Amino acid sequence: MYKFNRQLVLADGTVFKGYAFGASTQALGEVVFNTGMTGYQETLSDPSYNGQIITFTYPLIGNYGINRFDYETINPSIKGMVVREACHKPSNFRSGKTLDQVLSELNIPGISGIDTRALTRKIRAFGTIKGVIANLDQDPQELVALMQATDLPQDQIAQVATKTSYPVTGRGYRVVLVDLGMKSSILRELTARGCDVVVVPFDASEEEIMRQNPDGVMLTNGPGDPTSVPQTIATIAKLIPQVPIFGICMGHQLIALASGAKTYKLKFGHRGANHPVKNILTNKVSITSQNHGYAVDLDSLANTDLELTHISLNDGTCEGVRHKNFLTFSVQYHPEAAPGPHDANEVFDQFIANMEEFINKNKELQHA
Ligand SMILES: NC(=O)CC[C@H](N)C(=O)O
Numbered sequence: 305m306y307k308f309n310r311q312l313v314l315a316d317g318t319v320f321k322g323y324a325f326g327a328s329t330q331a332l333g334e335v336v337f338n339t340g341m342t343g344y345q346e347t348l349s350d351p352s353y354n355g356q357i358i359t360f361t362y363p364l365i366g367n368y369g370i371n372r373f374d375y376e377t378i379n380p381s382i383k384g385m386v387v388r389e390a391c392h393k394p395s396n397f398r399s400g401k402t403l404d405q406v407l408s409e410l411n412i413p414g415i416s417g418i419d420t421r422a423l424t425r426k427i428r429a430f431g432t433i434k435g436v437i438a439n440l441d442q443d444p445q446e447l448v449a450l451m452q453a454t455d456l457p458q459d460q461i462a463q464v465a466t467k468t469s470y471p472v473t474g475r476g477y478r479v480v481l482v483d484l485g486m487k488s489s490i491l492r493e494l495t496a497r498g499c500d501v502v503v504v505p506f507d508a509s510e511e512e513i514m515r516q517n518p519d520g521v522m523l524t525n526g527p528g529d530p531t532s533v534p535q536t537i538a539t540i541a542k543l544i545p546q547v548p549i550f551g552i553c554m555g556h557q558l559i560a561l562a563s564g565a566k567t568y569k570l571k572f573g574h575r576g577a578n579h580p581v582k583n584i585l586t587n588k589v590s591i592t593s594q595n596h597g598y599a600v601d602l603d604s605l606a607n608t609d610l611e612l613t614h615i616s617l618n619d620g621t622c623e624g625v626r627h628k629n630f631l632t633f634s635v636q637y638h639p640e641a642a643p644g645p646h647d648a649n650e651v652f653d654q655f656i657a658n659m660e661e662f663i664n665k666n667k668e669l670q671h672a
Contacts, residue, residue, distance in 0.1 A: 310415045312357075312386055312423075313444045315434040315451040320423060325390045326407025326414035330442070332454055333357040333383030335435035336597065337424040339576035343643020344403070345370050348412075349380040351464040351485035352553065352595050354527035355457060357384040357435050358575075359420050359427070366391035369399025370406045376487040376642065380410055381464055384437040386423065390416040413437045431571045432597060460528030461485055461536075461554075465506040472501040477519040477659045480504055484526030484536070484554045489642035493652045494522065507535055510542040520548040520659040523555025525638070530557035530567050530598055537561045544632050548662045550655040551634030553596055559610075559634045560625060566604035570621070573597035577644035580617040581637050583624070589617065592637035593644025599636065600625065631658040 308321040314335065337359040338347055344365050347358060365387040385407065392402055407414050415437050427433060434451045436442075457463065464485040472491060476498030481491065484506045494501050502516050506526070513521060521543055531537075540562035543549060551559045557567050574594040581592045600622040605612055614624030614635060626633035633655075639648035 308417070309440055310413070311438055311440050311442070311444070312415050312418060313436050313438065313447040314426075315448060316430070317444065317448050318426065319444050320415075320418050321440065322415040322417035324413070325392075325404045325416055326385065327411045328439070329411055329413050330436065330438045331357065331383040331413050332434065332436045332451060334432055334456060335359060335386070335423075335427065336432055336573055336575055337361055337420070337427055338595070339578070340643055341577070343577060345374045346376050346643040347595075348382050348385065349376040350487055350525075350595060351377050351381060352487070352525045352527050354381045354460050354464050354485060355383055357386060357437060358382055359386040359418075359423050360388075361420055361424050363388040363420070364391055365389070366403035367394055368396035369394030370401045370403055371396070371398035372400055373398065374642075376489060377464070379464075380412070382412060384412060385414040386418050386420060386437075387414065387416045388418060388420045390414060427572050432573060458528070458532050461506050461526045461533055464527060466503060467505055469502060469504045469508070472503065474498050474500040476500055477656065478502070478517060479520050479522055479659075480513050480516050480518040481522045482506060482508060482513070482524065482536070482555070484524045484533075484558075486524040486526075487638075487640060487642065489640040490522070490524050490552060493640050493649070497652060497656055506533060508539070510539050513539070513543065514546065518547055519663055520550065520655060522655070523549065523551040523558055523634070525552050525595070526554035529569070530554055530561055533558070544627060544630050548631035548655070548658040550632075550658070552640070553636060553638060556625070556634035556636050557598055557600060559632060560600040560605070560608075563608040563610050563627070565608050565610060566601040567598050568601055570597055570599050574616070574618070579637060581614050581623045581648070582617055583614050585613055590647035591645045592639070592648050593641045594637050596636060631662055633658070
């Protein structure tokens with residue numbers, strides 16, 4: 305057996321010893337777990353995981369390598385990876401590099417040989433916790449002190465969102481896509497439907513957005529606490545009466561906050577590819593991909609113009625809302641999947657239908 309050469313130390317002093325892969329740097333972040341059986345490439349490159357150390361509960365990670373096609377961003381920014389077994393000899397026709405190679409290039413450390421089941425049970429029991437991946441010669445007590453002295457960053461969205469606007473041209477509806485740390489598969493779903501997209505930074509003003517004459521505005525996923533971007537929330541509040549809006553995950557949370565609802569941090573979040581969600585208007589259940597640590601407070605919807613449309617069948621939390629008077633709606637889960645099942649993909653078609661309705665109404669008004 306090989307000798308342990310790396311450790312994962314949690315903020316409560318728990319030490320997991322394991323084997324190094326990826327970069328040999330030290331990393332501190334929030335430790336979360338993902339239960340997907342596949343999709344580690346999309347997960348490690350999903351900007352919503354910015355700053356987090358991801359534990360994979362599936363026991364073998366890296367077995368189909370890393371390819372050119374499945375990145376959700378070309379600049380992955382997770383802090384680290386914790387796995388039971390890292391596969392160094394992948395087998396897949398699309399594989400270009402090993403997981404180990406890619407993490408080394410990205411300066412992201414990994415640790416293998418960990419009892420990820422025990423770690424996950426701990427997070428489930430006590431909640432999401434800070435952790436450090438470090439070499440074995442580091443004193444765990446010093447690392448615990450370091451964690452106590454280090455606050456998690458508050459500017460997470462600014463760290464990963466685009467700083468400048470850019471067009472992704474098409475011949476269909478004009479969509480302004482507000483980038484809060486966008487997964488590229490959201491853009492892919494819009495362009496697949498012919499949309500003429502302008503991507504704008506998360507802090508674009510209402511004027512900057514409306515100047516594009518949008519048929520609809522889309523708010524993406526993104527990392528961190530949704531209450532950390534009050535300006536964006538104020539902008540969304542101004543947009544809701546003017547134009548159809550569709551939000552995913554962070555976008556959903558911001559629509560709720562802009563409408564007067566509240567958000568809170570979940571004990572350990574939803575991260576995986578098999579979360580059952582019920583549409584309470586149709587009674588239809590979809591198996592969905594999810595990645596979030598915050599949720600919209602169900603009770604707080606009562607004082608708003610939003611109505612609940614979807615709930616999680618695992619824990620009963622809010623999974624979707626729509627506006628009672630305007631063409632605004634949002635989902636907490638990931639209809640773009642990547643990775644995950646495509647059950648919920650039609651949600652994008654609903655956004656297209658809303659834009660069509662909006663345009664037809666405007667035409668009627670012009671002819672009235
Ligand atoms: N994927 C997302 O957009 C996540 C939203 C938010 N950062 C959360 O953790 O709840």
